Amino acid sequence: MGEAAPLPPWTEPAEACLAALRGARAAVDRDEPVAVDDLPPAAAHALSLAVADATARRDGRPLAASLAAEAGLDAPATAVPVNATVGDGSVDETVAAAEAAVADGFDCLKCKVGxxxxxxxxxxxxxxxxxxxxxxxxxxxxxxxxxxxxAERAVDALGGVALEYLEQPVAAGDHGALRALRGRGVPIAVDEAVNAPSGAEGWPDPVEEHADVAVLKPMAQGGPGATVAAARRLADRGVDTVVTTTIDAAVARAAAVHVAAAVPGGGDRAHGLATGGLLARGVVDDDPAPVADGRIAVPAGPGVAGEAFDGVV
Incomplete structure (x- = not known):
């Protein structure tokens, strides 16, 4: 079971994704190999997730265990904390939303600014x-x-607020500004700077001089395995990984929970995976990876979620 959820600017447009998937299907029908690494990210995510799910189900283990083993990492976490997202309201509205999230069991909040x-x-x-x-x-x-x-004014003013991090304070391509913001009292995270289809600006290099945290979207990285591999490389350079989605449906969102559990230190920090409520409707009646008290338990069945998605087209 795979899922493509294209969402520019993080991935290719829907039309390009559909064309790539149709081309891959035609290659399979001709009994030709499909070069997944050559596909745009959302299409690559769909195919690589389908293969990873099938492999994990064949082996009778959860996807997180397969991902961790493939990357040479320790056993994955069994649950991951998640942050609540607080929108861009007035001061009173922001405080009210934050207090409501804490009352719902979240112990990490991400506030939209800018x-x-x-x-x-x-x-x-x-x-x-x-x-x-x-x-x-x-x-x-x-x-x-x-x-x-x-961004410099904001960072200098927020030193006493004890932010876990300030995410993508400047445009994705402004690597010089990212580097200048480091070491001023507020950890810096990157999102758009590391999640973009090919042909964009590319990652800031060396990444550890530009960011303390990388927020990785498996849909934009080309699949679960590619994301865990990137997280391991980041950890080797002293950069933490937070996993989030491109507002994915239940299949890719559950897979992202497995990714978050598998990345180094994934069970110790909150991830941006409480996004199911942003969709008008889901692809299954019962979400196999629901949020409860600010955490998501990793689906324990084989593959992404055992038989939860059987029959989903």
Whole structure:
């Protein structure tokens, strides 16, 4: 079972993904090999996940165990914490949403910033920290909205807020700004800078001089195995990995939970996998990887989720 959920700018457009999958299907019908690494990322994700799921089911073990073994990593976590996402509201709205998430059992929050002025975003984050206390992890995600000068002002003002990290404060290609923001009191994470279809700016190099954390989307990385392999390389360079989705449906989202469990230290940090509620409807009635008290248990059946997706087309 595989899934493609193309979502530019992180992956190829839907039309290109569909064309690539049709081409792969035609090659299989001709009994020709398919070069998965040559496919655009969402299409590659669908095919590589289908193969990985089939292999893990054949071997009778969860996908996370297969991924960890293939990458030479320790046994995966059995559950992963996840962050709640708090949208870009006013100070009062942001605090209310943060408090509601904590009441629902989340102990890590990611607040969206960048659509308002820097001063207002700083006020919002300070208010959230005051409201939820020091025991709750707090992250901020600008989605590349700030210019370098704005990002520097934000980082300098947020030193006392104890952010776990500030995600993609500047545009994906502004590697110089990322490097300049390191070591100023707020850890820096990258998302758009490391999740993009081929032909984009490419990863900042060396990545450990530009980021403390890499937020990896398996759909944008070309599949679960590619993502775990990237996470191992990052860990070797002192960069942590957080796993999130491109607003995937249940198949890819459950697979991403396995990825999060398999990456180095994956059970010790919150991941961005509480995204199922952003979809109008799902592909199955019962989500095999639901959020409960701010955590997701890794599906224990063979493959992605045992028989949970049997019959899903």
């Amino acid at each position: 659509a308002r002025g820097v001063a207002e975003d700083v006020d919002r984050l300070r208010a959230v920290r005051d409201a939820v206390g020091d025991a709750v992890g707090l992250r901020a995600d600008a989605n590349g909205a700030w210019r370098r000068e704005e």
